[in-house]
Amino acid sequence: MNRRDFLKSIAAAGLGGALVFHGLDKFGTEAADIVPNSKRLQAKHWGMVIDVSKFNTAEDFQAVAQACHQYHNVPDIDNSKHEVKWIWQDDFEHTFAELESKYLSENVKKLKFPVLCNHCENPMCVRVCPTQATFKRADGVVVMDFHRCIGCRYCMAACPYGARSFNFFDPRPYIEEINSEVPTRTKGVVEKCNFCMERLDKGLLPVCVEASKGAIMFGDLEDPNSQVRQVLRDNFSIRRKVELGTGPSVYYIIGGGGEGA
Amino acid sequence: MLEKALYGSKRYYAWVGLLMILIAIGLVAYLKQFNYGLGVTGLSRDVSWGLYISQFTFMVGVAASAVMVAIPYYLHDYKTFGKIVILGEFLAVAAVVACVLFIFVDLGQPTRVLNIVLHPTPGSIMFWDMVVLTGYLVLNFVIGWSVLGYEKKGFPAPRWVKVLTYIAIPWAISIHTVTAFLYAGLPGKHYWLTAIMAARFLASAFAAGPALLIILCMILRKLTSFKTSTRAIQSLATIVVYAMIANVFFFLLEVFTAFYSNIPGHMATFQYLFAGLGGHNNLVPLMWSAAVLAFLGIILLLIPKWRRNEKVLFLALIAVFVAAWLDKGIGLVLGGFVPNALGHVTEYIPTGAELAIIMGVYAIGLLILTVLYKVVIAVREQSIDNNQSEAL
Numbered sequence: 001m002n003r004r005d006f007l008k009s010i011a012a013a014g015l016g017g018a019l020v021f022h023g024l025d026k027f028g029t030e031a032a033d034i035v036p037n038s039k040r041l042q043a044k045h046w047g048m049v050i051d052v053s054k055f056n057t058a059e060d061f062q063a064v065a066q067a068c069h070q071y072h073n074v075p076d077i078d079n080s081k082h083e084v085k086w087i088w089q090d091d092f093e094h095t096f097a098e099l100e101s102k103y104l105s106e107n108v109k110k111l112k113f114p115v116l117c118n119h120c121e122n123p124m125c126v127r128v129c130p131t132q133a134t135f136k137r138a139d140g141v142v143v144m145d146f147h148r149c150i151g152c153r154y155c156m157a158a159c160p161y162g163a164r165s166f167n168f169f170d171p172r173p174y175i176e177e178i179n180s181e182v183p184t185r186t187k188g189v190v191e192k193c194n195f196c197m198e199r200l201d202k203g204l205l206p207v208c209v210e211a212s213k214g215a216i217m218f219g220d221l222e223d224p225n226s227q228v229r230q231v232l233r234d235n236f237s238i239r240r241k242v243e244l245g246t247g248p249s250v251y252y253i254i255g256g257g258g259e260g261a
Numbered sequence: 262m263l264e265k266a267l268y269g270s271k272r273y274y275a276w277v278g279l280l281m282i283l284i285a286i287g288l289v290a291y292l293k294q295f296n297y298g299l300g301v302t303g304l305s306r307d308v309s310w311g312l313y314i315s316q317f318t319f320m321v322g323v324a325a326s327a328v329m330v331a332i333p334y335y336l337h338d339y340k341t342f343g344k345i346v347i348l349g350e351f352l353a354v355a356a357v358v359a360c361v362l363f364i365f366v367d368l369g370q371p372t373r374v375l376n377i378v379l380h381p382t383p384g385s386i387m388f389w390d391m392v393v394l395t396g397y398l399v400l401n402f403v404i405g406w407s408v409l410g411y412e413k414k415g416f417p418a419p420r421w422v423k424v425l426t427y428i429a430i431p432w433a434i435s436i437h438t439v440t441a442f443l444y445a446g447l448p449g450k451h452y453w454l455t456a457i458m459a460a461r462f463l464a465s466a467f468a469a470g471p472a473l474l475i476i477l478c479m480i481l482r483k484l485t486s487f488k489t490s491t492r493a494i495q496s497l498a499t500i501v502v503y504a505m506i507a508n509v510f511f512f513l514l515e516v517f518t519a520f521y522s523n524i525p526g527h528m529a530t531f532q533y534l535f536a537g538l539g540g541h542n543n544l545v546p547l548m549w550s551a552a553v554l555a556f557l558g559i560i561l562l563l564i565p566k567w568r569r570n571e572k573v574l575f576l577a578l579i580a581v582f583v584a585a586w587l588d589k590g591i592g593l594v595l596g597g598f599v600p601n602a603l604g605h606v607t608e609y610i611p612t613g614a615e616l617a618i619i620m621g622v623y624a625i626g627l628l629i630l631t632v633l634y635k636v637v638i639a640v641r642e643q644s645i646d647n648n649q650s651e652a653l
Contacts, residue, residue, distance in 0.1 A: 081305035081607070094603040115603070124448060130387035131376040150376050151299075151369020154387055156309040160449025162602030166309060166369065168300035187298035188369025244448040 039203030043220035045140040046119065046195055047249040048206075049228045049237065052111050054215035061089055061114060067211035071196075073184045075167075075174030084165040086193040087116040087208060095240060108254065114216070116208075117142065117163040117193040118240060121247030125155035125164065134190075140221075140249060141195045151188040160244050164192045221249060262410060265639035266632040272484070273635065280628045287621010290614045291366060299369055302615040307607035308598040310367070312619055315594035317363035319469070319586055320626070321394070321440045322462060324356035326470020327401065328433035329500050335426045341493045348481075349474055350405035351633035353433075357398040359626035366618050386442045393436045400429045405633070413640045415647075437462045444597065452530035452597045455518075461511040462589070467504035469585035471497045472578040477634075479575060486645075487638045498574060502562035505581050509555050512588070530596045533606070538599065541606045544592060551587035554580040 001009075055061045068087050069076070077083045089112040093100060096113075123142045125134045133148035134155055156164045170187045178184060182198050185191055195218075196206035204210075209218045219226035228251075235253040242248065269277075294301045304311045330349035333339035365371055382388050404425050408418045441459035448454065455461075475497050478489035519527040532538050534548045561567045561577035568574055600606050611619075 081307075082300055083306060090603050094605065097604050128385050128387065128447075130382050130385040130391075131373075131380045132382050133376075148373070148376055148380065149370065150373045151371075152364075152367070152387065153309045153369070154385070154443075156306075157450065157597075158447050160447075160602055162307070165306055166304075167298065168304070169298035186370075187300075188371075190369075241449065246448065 041200045041203055041205070043139050043226075044222035045121075045220060045249065046200070047140070047219065047221035047228055047251065048119075048195075048209075049217040049231050049251045049253060050114055051215050051217070051231075051253050051255075052113055053253075053255050054212070055112060055114065058112075060213075060215070061112060064114065064208045064211045064216070065089075067207045068193075070177070071179055071207045072182055072194075073171075073175050073179055074191075075171035076176065077171070077174050082168040084167065084171060084191065086165075086191075087114055089114055096238065098241065098243065099238065111254065113252065114208075115161070115163070115240075116250065117195075118161055118246065118248030118250045119193075119195055120249065122245060124158040124160065124246060128154045128158040130154065137197070139200075141197050141200070143194045143197055144189075144191060146183060146185055146189050146191065149189040151190065153190060155190055160241050160246065161248075164190050166190050262406075262413065262636050262640060263632075266635045268639075269635060273631075277628065277631060280624045280631065283624035284621050284628065287618050287624060290617035291621065293614055294366070294618065295371065299367075301612060303609050303611045305607055305609065307601040307605070308595065308609040310594055310598070311609055312591075312611050312615060313363050313367035315590050316619055316622070317360050317367070318440055318443075318462075318594060319590035320356045320360045320363065321437055322466030322585075322589065323470045323473060324353045324360065324394075324397065324401075325433045325437040325463070325466045326474070327353035328430055329467050329471050329504075330474065330497070331426060331430055331433070333496070335423075336430070339496075341490060341496055345474070345478060345489055345493055345497075347405050347408060347637055348477065348634065350401045350429075351637065352470075352474055352477070352630060353401040354398060354405065354633060355626045355630035357394055357401070357436075358629055359622055360394060361398075362622045362625060363619075366622065386439060386446065390436075390439050390443060393432065393439050397429070397432050397436050400425055400432055404429060409637060409640055412644065415644070434463065437466050444593075449602060450597050451524075451526040452593075455515060457511055457514060461508065461515075464504050464508035464511055465585045465589050468501050468508050469582050469589075471504070472501045472582045472585075475501070476575065476578055476582070477630075479571070481634065481638070485638050486642050487634075494571075494574075495569065498562055498568055498578070501578065501581060502559060502568075505555065505559055505562070505585070508585065508588075509559065529600055533599045534592050534596045539606050541599070541608050543608050543610065544595065547587050548592050551584045551592065554584035554587070558584060 055064075065085075065087050068074070069085070072086060074086055075084050092104065092108050092111060092113060095115055119140060119142045121140070123134070123136055126132075126136050126142060129135075130152060131148050131150055133145045133150070134142065135145070136142050151166070153166055156166060167185050167187050167189055172178070172184055175184060196204070196208075199206060205218055206216075209216045217228050217231055219228035221228060223229060231253065232251060235255070237251040237253045239248045239251055290301075302311060302313075327349035330342050330346050334342040334346045365374060368374060377388060377391055404422060407422050411418045411422075438459040441462040444450070444453035445455060445458035475494055478487075478494060478497075481487040482489055516531060519531055529538060533541065534544050535552075536542070537545050558577045558580035561573055561580065567577070595609055598607075598609075
């Protein structure tokens with residue numbers, strides 16, 4: 001084979017390969033389509049309502065955070081600089097700084113607000129990610145591909161809620177018991193709450209919702225008959241930093257669901 | 262032409278050897294980071310970008326500043342810059358390589374860096390930063406190297422090089438504009454969310470970059486046969502002082518907006534940087550040093566008598582360079598993360614390993630600069646020899 005023929009055959013092989021891949025692409029399927037479970041929970045826009053008044057004691061919330069972190073293989077790193085957290089608590093003044101009141105009710109002052117990823121309608125983390133490792137599913141859940149993340153942490157700078165954690169080192173030694181249903185992470189990638197997408201696809205509600213004994217409600221925000229919409233109709237609700245236009249999907253109510261705030 | 266970098270004086274070998282040692286130290290520190298993770302740095306969940314990204318940002322400015330020599334020479338036929346325009350282009354090459362390396366060492370998963378190319382995402386400013394920086398690197402290298410090649414053979418540069426030099430001018434503006442957009446489009450980071458960010462970046466770059474170039478010209482004049490004319494140095498110094506005045510002016514505009522509006526979020530970072538916030542005040546001495554150096558540099562450069570005294574000029578340029586570096590290479594990136602999304606303050610202190618890696622990256626940049634400048638000087642020396650022998 002002379003040089004010219006060799007180059008020709010290389011070009012032909014390349015072209016053929018490209019056509020094959022192009023063809024395969026057409027039959028591409030959504031990951032969710034191949035989950036063989038008809039019980040899969042579906043929604044147009046998953047959202048959450050947190051009734052803060054139902055977290056009466058520190059233990060109430062601890063149970064929720066622990067359930068989440070255990071289920072998701074979140075490492076327990078006892079160092080605020082390197083810690084990884086998907087759901088945690090802060091007080092009203094920090095969670096809702098822009099709603100500051102000089103004479104905040106004693107009741108609200110005492111409350112601790114669970115904070116987590118807001119699964120925004122316009123997620124800044126998705127917009128800035130240079131590899132689409134963070135993306136929004138059709139049902140509104142903002143999730144990550146841990147194998148694609150290059151660890152540039154642009155999403156951490158972009159998230160106005162501080163919802164993202166970075167694995168500054170191998171997290172696995174800090175996981176007490178590994179749950180094999182969901183992945184563990186490697187060093188050098190970002191992670192955050194994923195609204196338990198693995199569970200939704202199996203027909204289960206998020207772990208925090210189950211562990212919260214009714215304090216956290218979850219459902220389709222676009223379905224007027226859903227429980228979350230019912231609760232939002234009956235209660236005054238607030239969301240974090242709405243002025244930024246991110247469209248958070250996590251709503252907060254204060255004062256027993258249904259009884260009014 | 263590259264072979265010319267292999268032969269030099271003892272002092273040249275010693276300098277290259279020193280840089281090699283610094284690079285080796287940086288490499289060892291990087292291997293430690295590569296194995297363990299970014300936990301070896303002072304970065305944290307709250308201050309998730311640190312000196313790597315801030316050095317990257319600053320060096321993009323140094324790279325872009327080549328245009329301050331290129332515009333007068335290529336667009337206005339200002340022949341005084343004819344000899345040093347190549348120094349500007351090669352400074353840009355070395356600076357862009359340093360930029361790319363600073364991004365690389367900042368990655369948590371460096372082996373996946375090509376994902377930026379495999380999954381191109383035009384919505385991400387980081388994607389565009391990669392595009393413009395790569396393009397700028399190629400442009401400056403090709404322009405500088407081919408101009409020098411033709412010079413060596415005694416021919417004027419062909420037309421296509423000229424076309425590239427015209428493309429390189431807006432391209433230089435683009436690299437720093439896109440880099441500013443990395444920051445200026447993020448909701449919730451008040452210190453960064455400002456329309457004047459790109460203008461500030463360019464002003465700061467056009468002060469610090471040419472200041473560095475003059476310093477390099479002065480060093481070359483002292484140590485080598487490359488003698489930059491006093492006129493070229495004075496013209497560049499004038500560019501430095503006006504750019505620095507614009508830079509300080511833009512900064513004061515930010516201060517006005519923040520404090521006259523009295524919006525807490527807009528004031529918080531300024532308070533943290535210049536007075537401390539909630540007892541956290543690591544950066545306060547650095548930021549006040551920047552302020553003092555900026556004004557000192559401007560005054561020394563503005564008064565002709567002092568500017569023309571090269572000893573004073575040298576000090577003034579260092580003052581301007583350090584002030585710009587403290588502002589953009591420290592305060593801008595670190596300040597942006599304070600306070601954090603929930604209003605808490607976490608401070609950042611770089612670690613030894615982190616500083617060693619930074620030193621290593623700068624040493625690589627300096628090595629590239631040294632080699633490129635060595636080639637330039639050797640080619641110019643040779644052409645002088647040729648001319649002299651022809652004259653005989």
